[in-house]
Amino acid sequence: NTSFDPKKHPHRRYNPLLDEWLLVSPQRANRPWQGQREETAEENRPEYDPDCYLCSGNIRANGDRNPAYQGTYVFNNDFGALLNEEVEFSEEQSGFFTLLPERGINRVVCFSENHSLTLPEMSVEHIKNVVDVWQEQFNELAALDHINYIQIFENKGSIMGCSNPHPHGQIWAQSSVPAMVQKTQDQLKSYFEKNKKTLLEDYLEQEMAAGERIVTENEHFAALVPFWASWPYETMIISKQKRENIAEFSEEEKESFAAVLKDLTTIYDNLFETSFPYSAGIHQSPTDGKEHPEWHFHMHFYPPLLRSAEVKKFMVGYEMLAEAQRDITPEQSAAILRNLSTIHYKRK
Amino acid sequence: NTSFDPKKHPHRRYNPLLDEWLLVSPQRANRPWQGQREETAEENRPEYDPDCYLCSGNIRANGDRNPAYQGTYVFNNDFGALLNEEVEFSEEQSGFFTLLPERGINRVVCFSENHSLTLPEMSVEHIKNVVDVWQEQFNELAALDHINYIQIFENKGSIMGCSNPHPHGQIWAQSSVPAMVQKTQDQLKSYFEKNKKTLLEDYLEQEMAAGERIVTENEHFAALVPFWASWPYETMIISKQKRENIAEFSEEEKESFAAVLKDLTTIYDNLFETSFPYSAGIHQSPTDGKEHPEWHFHMHFYPPLLRSAEVKKFMVGYEMLAEAQRDITPEQSAAILRNLSTIHYKRK
Ligand SMILES: O=P(O)(O)O[C@H]1O[C@H](CO)[C@@H](O)[C@H](O)[C@H]1O
Ligand SMILES: O=P(O)(O)O[C@H]1O[C@H](CO)[C@@H](O)[C@H](O)[C@H]1O
Numbered sequence: 089n090t091s092f093d094p095k096k097h098p099h100r101r102y103n104p105l106l107d108e109w110l111l112v113s114p115q116r117a118n119r120p121w122q123g124q125r126e127e128t129a130e131e132n133r134p135e136y137d138p139d140c141y142l143c144s145g146n147i148r149a150n151g152d153r154n155p156a157y158q159g160t161y162v163f164n165n166d167f168g169a170l171l172n173e174e175v176e177f178s179e180e181q182s183g184f185f186t187l188l189p190e191r192g193i194n195r196v197v198c199f200s201e202n203h204s205l206t207l208p209e210m211s212v213e214h215i216k217n218v219v220d221v222w223q224e225q226f227n228e229l230a231a232l233d234h235i236n237y238i239q240i241f242e243n244k245g246s247i248m249g250c251s252n253p254h255p256h257g258q259i260w261a262q263s264s265v266p267a268m269v270q271k272t273q274d275q276l277k278s279y280f281e282k283n284k285k286t287l288l289e290d291y292l293e294q295e296m297a298a299g300e301r302i303v304t305e306n307e308h309f310a311a312l313v314p315f316w317a318s319w320p321y322e323t324m325i326i327s328k329q330k331r332e333n334i335a336e337f338s339e340e341e342k343e344s345f346a347a348v349l350k351d352l353t354t355i356y357d358n359l360f361e362t363s364f365p366y367s368a369g370i371h372q373s374p375t376d377g378k379e380h381p382e383w384h385f386h387m388h389f390y391p392p393l394l395r396s397a398e399v400k401k402f403m404v405g406y407e408m409l410a411e412a413q414r415d416i417t418p419e420q421s422a423a424i425l426r427n428l429s430t431i432h433y434k435r436k
Numbered sequence: 437n438t439s440f441d442p443k444k445h446p447h448r449r450y451n452p453l454l455d456e457w458l459l460v461s462p463q464r465a466n467r468p469w470q471g472q473r474e475e476t477a478e479e480n481r482p483e484y485d486p487d488c489y490l491c492s493g494n495i496r497a498n499g500d501r502n503p504a505y506q507g508t509y510v511f512n513n514d515f516g517a518l519l520n521e522e523v524e525f526s527e528e529q530s531g532f533f534t535l536l537p538e539r540g541i542n543r544v545v546c547f548s549e550n551h552s553l554t555l556p557e558m559s560v561e562h563i564k565n566v567v568d569v570w571q572e573q574f575n576e577l578a579a580l581d582h583i584n585y586i587q588i589f590e591n592k593g594s595i596m597g598c599s600n601p602h603p604h605g606q607i608w609a610q611s612s613v614p615a616m617v618q619k620t621q622d623q624l625k626s627y628f629e630k631n632k633k634t635l636l637e638d639y640l641e642q643e644m645a646a647g648e649r650i651v652t653e654n655e656h657f658a659a660l661v662p663f664w665a666s667w668p669y670e671t672m673i674i675s676k677q678k679r680e681n682i683a684e685f686s687e688e689e690k691e692s693f694a695a696v697l698k699d700l701t702t703i704y705d706n707l708f709e710t711s712f713p714y715s716a717g718i719h720q721s722p723t724d725g726k727e728h729p730e731w732h733f734h735m736h737f738y739p740p741l742l743r744s745a746e747v748k749k750f751m752v753g754y755e756m757l758a759e760a761q762r763d764i765t766p767e768q769s770a771a772i773l774r775n776l777s778t779i780h781y782k783r784k
Contacts, residue, residue, distance in 0.1 A: 119515030123599030249750025251471030402597025
């Protein structure tokens with residue numbers, strides 16, 4: 089019998105944040121691809137686009153006009169998935185038809201007035217302004233009684249459902265803790281109760297010792313390809329010291345966070361010399377007024393590309409019905425990312 | 437205060453098959469869409485394509501030649517995600533780096549020698565041949581000691597990662613029960629232990645009484661939009677009598693299953709008058725040699741399209757990080773689907 093080699097043989101890995109397994113098929117990385125090719129992002133956008141509803145001073149889809157802002161700008165989403173209105177609910181739950189009203193606030197965060205930029209093309213100083221806004225928004229929304237969780241995220245690239253290339257992210261603040269965050273919290277909590285340390289403190293320690301999945305790091309943060317990553321170039325930024333949420337970040341930590349964001353997104357752009365698409369978002373403690381010693385700030389990056397700027401990984405079929413699946417191993421991905429420059433390819 | 441109306445107000449619904457919640461935002465269905473548009477499928481394909489590696493008599497990517505088959509044809513995937521080889525595994529599991537080797541078999545099932553067809557364009561008789569093959573394959577693979585679960589599925593359309601339009605599906609048979617199936621099994625099991633009936637027997641009874649989410653039905657099967665559907669036009673086919681798996685289907689039931697498959701996929705094609713993309717797959721009892729009275733045969737359809745043949749729902753950002761989200765309600769989707777003809781638009 090051959091003996092098992094994780095670089096060659098199919099295997100499953102365990103994800104302790106979601107209590108889920110994932111299938112890894114390293115031998116499949118070389119199959120030919122004749123399927124769909126994605127359009128790549130336009131390389132050169134103007135600094136101001138008169139038709140962009142996020143540009144400074146422009147009119148939005150609902151008729152409101154943006155102020156002539158410089159830097160960041162936050163507004164309530166004109167077509168939000170949540171409504172802040174309180175509704176009366178008396179319906180009896182019956183059998184399998186269980187539903188509950190959900191309240192919340194959806195905001196859009198413009199990262200810059202400059203339409204042509206993306207995070208990796210902004211200076212650390214300007215990214216730090218975005219981090220400041222995330223912290224301010226978190227504090228403001230957390231103070232509202234009916235807001236119990238705040239999801240900060242960015243969809244980058246049209247392949248990720250982003251309908252406007254102007255640099256921006258979103259904040260969805262709501263009355264419930266959403267499914268995946270609740271799952272993560274349950275896992276963090278049972279680990280913390282058993283070990284008196286956060287799961288991510290211990291995990292990061294093991295990753296720093298192993299080294300092979302680390303992509304980049306600075307004084308306060310590490311970016312790595314999780315051992316259980318399901319997207320080909322998935323990464324996670326973890327705070328080196330346990331922080332429950334972004335409200336706890338010092339000025340220095342916010343600057344460090346901006347720096348690791350710049351490095352990681354630059355590495356991503358350099359991978360295929362394209363504006364690298366992803367969905368990224370912060371997981372942090374709920375704002376439900378309870379104690380959350382189990383929480384440990386982290387940010388997930390889920391980028392869809394697999395082989396080139398045009399060929400993505402399809403999470404379909406088996407993956408939708410059975411289990412997440414990847415071809416290239418997390419160790420291979422991390423090695424590729426780690427060897428890329430933190431100087432943006434457009435600047436070379 | 438306004439009183440709650442599930443047709444107007446954001447709410448969450450509970451999915452008892454996965455023990456998960458989902459966010460429904462009915463008020464958001466009308467937001468403008470300026471984002472990515474998908475390419476639509478080519479409407480007229482030849483019956484035989486000399487460059488297709490699935491056509492009868494052609495040479496595949498790995499150099500093997502397909503026989504001059506008529507009807508269905510099954511072969512081992514040349515670039516499978518699993519390997520059938522047994523490997524020796526002695527590695528110590530340490531800390532967060534938990535992995536286990538996985539064995540299995542990946543097969544491709546051609547539905548017809550006719551390159552131009554898709555399921556809704558095939559006759560019930562020919563679809564029945566596909567169902568026969570699924571049953572045969574299930575029996576053959578279930579008999580293997582190291583195969584404990586068999587995932588039968590189809591990715592249809594290039595938007596669903598399908599790299600070849602020749603009508604075909606896949607079977608992944610493996611040694612573990614994959615994550616989502618295991619979750620479903622846990623849910624079915626605890627329900628069965630408490631109620632002495634399968635979860636889907638009781639659920640289907642409530643759906644038949646409610647009526648509003650039923651799409652189509654025949655003597656042995658019902659197709660409906662689940663109360664907790666997350667994709668805009670997601671459906672599920674459920675056997676009216678409890679069947680643990682496809683091996684238990686009689687000839688008559690297989691014909692009924694073929695008929696409901698034809699009706700549902702025709703309705704789908706008629707929705708946007710396009711060859712409607714989806715990932716679909718059967719969930720049924722594991723083949724692990726244990727008793728599975730809790731299982732109840734069903735088939736999920738996860739179609740990505742939202743507004744037209746070119747505009748899909750993006751499950752990104754919030755959905756990847758927090759919770760599945762939909763705009764149009766399951767009841768609205770079911771009403772739209774139910775009112776469509778079961779005669780294919782190309783035949784009218
Ligand atoms: O096996 P195929 O058709 O080449 O590949 C397709 O289906 C597989 C199973 O759902 C996925 O893992 C792939 O990402 C997808 O492109
Ligand atoms: O809010 P947007 O940018 O219009 O929409 C995008 O992000 C949302 C949140 O991830 C998703 O629900 C939408 O499917 C996607 O198109």
